[in-house]
Amino acid sequence: MSRRYDQKTTTFTPDGRLKQVEYALEAINKTGSAIGVLTQEGMILCTEKQEVSHLLEQQKHSEKIYELDKHIFSVVSGLAADANQLIDYAREAAQKYRLVYQENIPLEQLIIRICDIKQYYTQHGGQRPYGTAFLFAGYDKDNGFQLFSTDPSGNYAGWKATAIGQNNLAANSFLKQEYKEDLTLDQGLNVAIKALVKTMDTSSPQPSKIEIVLISKADKNVKSKTLTEAEVLALLKANGFNNEAQQE
Amino acid sequence: MDSIFAIQGKDYVIIACDGSVGFSILKIKDLEDKITVLDDNKVLGVSGEGADRNNFSEFIHKNLNLIKYRTGNALGMNETANFIRYQYAQAIRSRSGPHNCNSILGGVDKDGTPSLFWLDYLGALQKITRGAQGYAGYFLLGLLDNQYKKDLNLEEGIEIIKKCIHEMQTRFLISQSKFIVKIVTKDEIKQILL
Numbered sequence: 001m002s003r004r005y006d007q008k009t010t011t012f013t014p015d016g017r018l019k020q021v022e023y024a025l026e027a028i029n030k031t032g033s034a035i036g037v038l039t040q041e042g043m044i045l046c047t048e049k050q051e052v053s054h055l056l057e058q059q060k061h062s063e064k065i066y067e068l069d070k071h072i073f074s075v076v077s078g079l080a081a082d083a084n085q086l087i088d089y090a091r092e093a094a095q096k097y098r099l100v101y102q103e104n105i106p107l108e109q110l111i112i113r114i115c116d117i118k119q120y121y122t123q124h125g126g127q128r129p130y131g132t133a134f135l136f137a138g139y140d141k142d143n144g145f146q147l148f149s150t151d152p153s154g155n156y157a158g159w160k161a162t163a164i165g166q167n168n169l170a171a172n173s174f175l176k177q178e179y180k181e182d183l184t185l186d187q188g189l190n191v192a193i194k195a196l197v198k199t200m201d202t203s204s205p206q207p208s209k210i211e212i213v214l215i216s217k218a219d220k221n222v223k224s225k226t227l228t229e230a231e232v233l234a235l236l237k238a239n240g241f242n243n244e245a246q247q248e
Numbered sequence: 249m250d251s252i253f254a255i256q257g258k259d260y261v262i263i264a265c266d267g268s269v270g271f272s273i274l275k276i277k278d279l280e281d282k283i284t285v286l287d288d289n290k291v292l293g294v295s296g297e298g299a300d301r302n303n304f305s306e307f308i309h310k311n312l313n314l315i316k317y318r319t320g321n322a323l324g325m326n327e328t329a330n331f332i333r334y335q336y337a338q339a340i341r342s343r344s345g346p347h348n349c350n351s352i353l354g355g356v357d358k359d360g361t362p363s364l365f366w367l368d369y370l371g372a373l374q375k376i377t378r379g380a381q382g383y384a385g386y387f388l389l390g391l392l393d394n395q396y397k398k399d400l401n402l403e404e405g406i407e408i409i410k411k412c413i414h415e416m417q418t419r420f421l422i423s424q425s426k427f428i429v430k431i432v433t434k435d436e437i438k439q440i441l442l
Contacts (some may be wrong), residue, residue, distance in 0.1 A: 099334075100331055100334045101326075106319060108319070
């Protein structure tokens with residue numbers, strides 16, 4: 001009975017593709033984008049929340065940007081429910097590591113564990129792949145600040161700056177031009193917000209739709225800061241968006 | 249009855265062990281190396297019956313290797329100590345039983361900080377600057393406490409180890425003629441015979 005469905009999710013097409021994985025990527029590209037930028041001084045993760053209604057309850061902490069451990073953050077693009085499962089797994093894996101080694105889990109090790117799960121569903125029958133792409137940003141003592149992206153196939157890559165989700169092509173080509181290795185955290189923030197706005201339809205986005213987290217290091221500790229709505233608005237204005245002139 | 253003792257200096261650690269292996273009233277060997285080199289900058293001195301000692305040090309050594317190859321990095325000192333402790337802790341209430349041996353882990357991290365850890369078969373872990381396993385403790389802890397001061401240089405450290413060896417040879421009932429001493433610095437692990 002389930003053989004009918006097996007063939008669809010986990011079989012190669014004649015031209016060597018996994019359709020379900022590609023369809024999952026399609027699903028992700030319809031959801032709110034996420035941008036990550038790596039600088040010498042720290043990292044920026046920013047994202048667009050898609051449905052913002054007055055009726056929605058205000059979340060206490062970030063909605064789309066998750067803290068996995070004190071040294072790792074991630075942003076999700078794609079199916080939120082799928083993501084929640086993997087986020088929970090990641091949090092558990094990070095603590096299990098801490099239980100044995102009494103140390104922060106190195107970033108890449110955590111990502112490999114998540115990617116192994118994603119890969120499983122591209123190879124074993126009956127279940128669809130996870131419809132999520134993540135950006136992971138964090139710090140470990142061996143490799144410093146790192147930015148990784150993962151996709152439904154279970155592949156991951158390390159980046160200096162990247163975008164996932166809606167209109168990521170536009171954002172990525174913008175990042176390619178504007179990103180420089182010696183950016184300060186503030187300059188990186190400007191680059192990130194400009195890239196994010198590129199993925200949106202408007203040049204005066206509502207600050208309530210944007211979530212930004214800055215990750216930096218103070219001594220040996222990783223610290224993070226979530227920008228308030230007022231700070232997001234100030235940032236947008238500083239970069240030429242949301243000006244009175246434009247809103248005519 | 250293995251003697252393992254160790255001291256931490258400014259930028260190095262020294263772990264020493266006796267070389268004798270006994271069986272009933274026989275001395276089988278007098279130059280057995282009971283300090284396993286775990287990697288370029290870490291050593292583990294293990295005290296216990298022959299099989300348990302070998303088994304445990306091999307087990308730890310190979311698992312650490314696996315971690316090194318899987319992740320691309322060797323673990324740091326604190327992580328290694330906690331990893332070993334975890335293995336002891338898992339084993340103590342397991343079906344197969346505890347690892348019947350105690351150990352001292354010593355090494356120097358990449359940033360040059362030396363550290364020394366005392367572990368026992370129950371899963372205890374303590375960071376120390378000087379210590380011993382086995383009967384050696386009865387004879388040497390006082391001496392080590394007396395002689396130790398912060399930031400010892402290498403010559404001073406070796407002198408203290410020599411005094412410890414002399415003490416064991418003078419006062420311990422079981423004759424232990426040869427001692428293997430491993431000195432771990434940031435760059436190398438040196439072995440001398442005393």
